[in-house]
Amino acid sequence: MIRLFQPIGNLKSVSKKRANLYQKIGITMPYDLLWRLPRAYQDYREPVAVADVISGTQATVKVKIIGKKNPVSTRNHMQIFKLDAIDENDTELGIVIFNQRFTFQGLEIGKSYIMSGKITDNDYEERKNIQNPKILSNENVPLEAIYSQTAGLTSAMFRTNIKECLQLLDEVQFETIPEKLRNYYQLVSLAKAFHDVHQPETMEQVMHAKHRLAFEEELRLELGLHLLKLKSNQKTEYAMHEVDLQPFYDSLPFSLTEAQEKAIQEMIQDMSGETSMNRLLQGDVGSGKTAVATAICYFCAKNDYQSVLMAPTEILAEQHFQTLSNFLEPLGISVILLTGSLTAKQKKLRYADIEDGSAQVIVGTHAVFQKAVNYQKLGLVITDEQHRFGVAQREALAQKGGIPHKLVMSATPIPRTLGLVIYGDLEISVLDTMPKGRLPIKTYAVTGKLRQRAMNFVIQELNQGRQAYIVCPAITEKEDSESELKAVTAYAETCQNSYLKDWNIAVLHGQMTAQEKDDTMQKFRKHEIDVLICTTVVEVGVDVPNATVMVIEDAERFGLSQLHQLRGRVGRCSYQSYCILVTEHATPEGRERLRLLSSTTDGFEIAEADLHLRKAGDFFGNKQHGLPPLLLAELIDNQMLQEVQEVKRILIAEDSQLQKHQALYLDIIRMFSENSMN
Ligand code: ADP
Numbered sequence: 001m002i003r004l005f006q007p008i009g010n011l012k013s014v015s016k017k018r019a020n021l022y023q024k025i026g027i028t029m030p031y032d033l034l035w036r037l038p039r040a041y042q043d044y045r046e047p048v049a050v051a052d053v054i055s056g057t058q059a060t061v062k063v064k065i066i067g068k069k070n071p072v073s074t075r076n077h078m079q080i081f082k083l084d085a086i087d088e089n090d091t092e093l094g095i096v097i098f099n100q101r102f103t104f105q106g107l108e109i110g111k112s113y114i115m116s117g118k119i120t121d122n123d124y125e126e127r128k129n130i131q132n133p134k135i136l137s138n139e140n141v142p143l144e145a146i147y148s149q150t151a152g153l154t155s156a157m158f159r160t161n162i163k164e165c166l167q168l169l170d171e172v173q174f175e176t177i178p179e180k181l182r183n184y185y186q187l188v189s190l191a192k193a194f195h196d197v198h199q200p201e202t203m204e205q206v207m208h209a210k211h212r213l214a215f216e217e218e219l220r221l222e223l224g225l226h227l228l229k230l231k232s233n234q235k236t237e238y239a240m241h242e243v244d245l246q247p248f249y250d251s252l253p254f255s256l257t258e259a260q261e262k263a264i265q266e267m268i269q270d271m272s273g274e275t276s277m278n279r280l281l282q283g284d285v286g287s288g289k290t291a292v293a294t295a296i297c298y299f300c301a302k303n304d305y306q307s308v309l310m311a312p313t314e315i316l317a318e319q320h321f322q323t324l325s326n327f328l329e330p331l332g333i334s335v336i337l338l339t340g341s342l343t344a345k346q347k348k349l350r351y352a353d354i355e356d357g358s359a360q361v362i363v364g365t366h367a368v369f370q371k372a373v374n375y376q377k378l379g380l381v382i383t384d385e386q387h388r389f390g391v392a393q394r395e396a397l398a399q400k401g402g403i404p405h406k407l408v409m410s411a412t413p414i415p416r417t418l419g420l421v422i423y424g425d426l427e428i429s430v431l432d433t434m435p436k437g438r439l440p441i442k443t444y445a446v447t448g449k450l451r452q453r454a455m456n457f458v459i460q461e462l463n464q465g466r467q468a469y470i471v472c473p474a475i476t477e478k479e480d481s482e483s484e485l486k487a488v489t490a491y492a493e494t495c496q497n498s499y500l501k502d503w504n505i506a507v508l509h510g511q512m513t514a515q516e517k518d519d520t521m522q523k524f525r526k527h528e529i530d531v532l533i534c535t536t537v538v539e540v541g542v543d544v545p546n547a548t549v550m551v552i553e554d555a556e557r558f559g560l561s562q563l564h565q566l567r568g569r570v571g572r573c574s575y576q577s578y579c580i581l582v583t584e585h586a587t588p589e590g591r592e593r594l595r596l597l598s599s600t601t602d603g604f605e606i607a608e609a610d611l612h613l614r615k616a617g618d619f620f621g622n623k624q625h626g627l628p629p630l631l632l633a634e635l636i637d638n639q640m641l642q643e644v645q646e647v648k649r650i651l652i653a654e655d656s657q658l659q660k661h662q663a664l665y666l667d668i669i670r671m672f673s674e675n676s677m678n
């Protein structure tokens with residue numbers, strides 16, 4: 001079994017060089033390679049009529065050879081072989097073979113063959129030609145798996161190496177789900193699933209195999225979370241005592257909402273108990289989660305414990321740092337900022353403050369859990385927008401000191417059905433009311449034709465002293481940073497030369513350094529910039545109350561929940577705010593989704609609808625939640641979720657730590673470890 005988890009280079013068919021290529025795409029062991037699922041299948045058994053083939057495309061045809069021409073040699077010693085053939089409809093097809101004499105010789109007049117290749121028109125003849133076809137017999141040819149080529153690895157290489165993995169799999173007999181359960185839930189064995197997904201004979205086999213593999217992914221995800229919880233649900237060394245919070249409340253420029261107060265009380269109760277807190281604070285953007293976090297940092301500090309607030313980006317860390325130090329420093333609590341972009345000297349100073357306990361609240365990015373950081377007495381770890389963090393990252397931090405209390409803040413309202421799956425027995429506090437005086441954001445979905453009007457509207461707001469965001473259009477399907485950068489700068493230039501020539505605009509995108517992003521955000525906050533043209537970098541948590549309009553270009557490419565997050569950047573003050581969704585290519589279904597967004601600002605409702613419209617798979621398929629990505633997420637439906645729950649319960653009922661299920665355990669560890677950073 002272990003051999004499946006050993007270095008990929010141990011495979012006979014994998015050279016050192018190729019092993020390095022595999023490393024590059026995260027495939028380190030044979031088991032990883034088995035999970036490299038085919039992108040598609042070529043079905044050689046279903047030839048099409050020659051007449052139906054569009055010239056210039058690949059096709060598989062079945063033709064009878066009716067004639068052979070004499071070979072022709074070109075000046076550069078290339079040999080060209082030509083054959084005449086007809087298909088079952090008597091449509092003629094020319095076969096052109098370069099150099100491959102044996103292929104030519106092997107094709108017999110009067111016999112039929114299935115062949116596939118590029119079919120082209122011929123300038124000199126009426127008939128089409130097929131060039132250098134791959135010749136298949138007309139026996140029962142299996143489907144051929146096609147893999148996405150990447151980093152110099154071709155589909156054929158994957159096929160060869162996976163073949164060896166499959167042999168290995170048969171030798172070691174790797175299985176994660178006991179046979180009894182497999183039979184009950186109609187799951188094929190893991191070995192069969194891998195065989196059938198990589199070397200299927202029928203598409204039906206592929207479907208069964210994928211079902212099993214999707215089940216596997218979801219099961220190990222849930223069991224992995226279960227194991228994490230086991231680790232975290234332990235007796236705390238940091239039981240806290242009561243603290244008078246009045247000085248904190250008095251210092252706030254507003255009074256807390258009922259929901260905020262309730263959440264704070266729940267957390268204090270958790271932290272005063274026997275076991276460590278493990279709580280999720282869910283609240284829509286702008287619902288005041290940071291205020292709640294600040295309150296419990298205060299509570300912790302008064303208990304002589306340090307707390308950490310970890311944000312996914314430097315911008316957010318900076319912003320939290322400002323908020324927390326504004327509230328807490330006047331009350332005599334020291335707050336420090338720790339991010340990757342500090343100089344070595346600055347870091348050293350801060351490490352010292354953290355180590356001797358003079359830093360009470362530490363706000364930062366993942367820099368807060370680097371090895372060099374030693375806490376004096378870490379009692380509380382808060383992670384903001386947890387969906388941006390890998391599960392393993394959070395775990396790393398949690399292991400910094402004993403078992404601190406943990407709070408996760410999320411603005412992604414997770415529909416209850418999924419919440420159960422993902423968080424299981426994690427306690428949840430919900431901020432379901434907004435601070436007073438907020439007007440709901442008005443949202444409009446428009447087509448590109450109305451862009452000019454949308455821009456006029458933006459300008460109208462700017463004239464009244466407000467600011468705006470424009471979320472830039474996508475230029476390619478791939479969201480690689482290179483093209484993203486081009487899109488943003490080109491778009492900004494266009495705006496500066498036309499609609500927005502009288503205004504100060506700036507761009508914000510993922511290619512900028514943390515320092516540049518920060519400077520830009522500071523300028524925007526100080527209103528030195530009127531319009532910020534950005535990518536989804538602004539999605540999470542950025543707080544500039546004077547910004548009241550957001551235009552989102554190509555809105556159809558985002559999920560509802562993501563749009564909701566984006567639009568949460570406006571509507572943060574008492575002015576009326578607006579969100580304009582521009583779409584050029586929305587399908588009717590896409591328009592329906594956007595319409596829903598115009599009709600409600602309730603994040604939970606949106607999340608439910610998102611789930612409903614896009615299926616659970618889309619949720620698990622996107623990386624936002626910080627869970628390991630699932631390859632077959634689109635196959636997960638409610639029934640599978642339920643069955644996985646049942647299997648999980650049965651397995652852990654008798655073997656809570658999965659000690660007796662080694663294969664499953666290995667599988668889980670692998671899944672969670674490959675995502676330790678994202
Ligand atoms: P979230 O993190 O949930 O998106 P924030 O904590 O950033 O929300 O709060 C958004 C804004 O609302 C901040 O400017 C904050 O100071 C303010 N705020 C928070 N709680 C209240 C309240 N109870 N009443 C009025 N304003 C509040």
Ligand code: MG
Pocket residue numbers: 286289290541
């Ligand atoms: Mg926030």
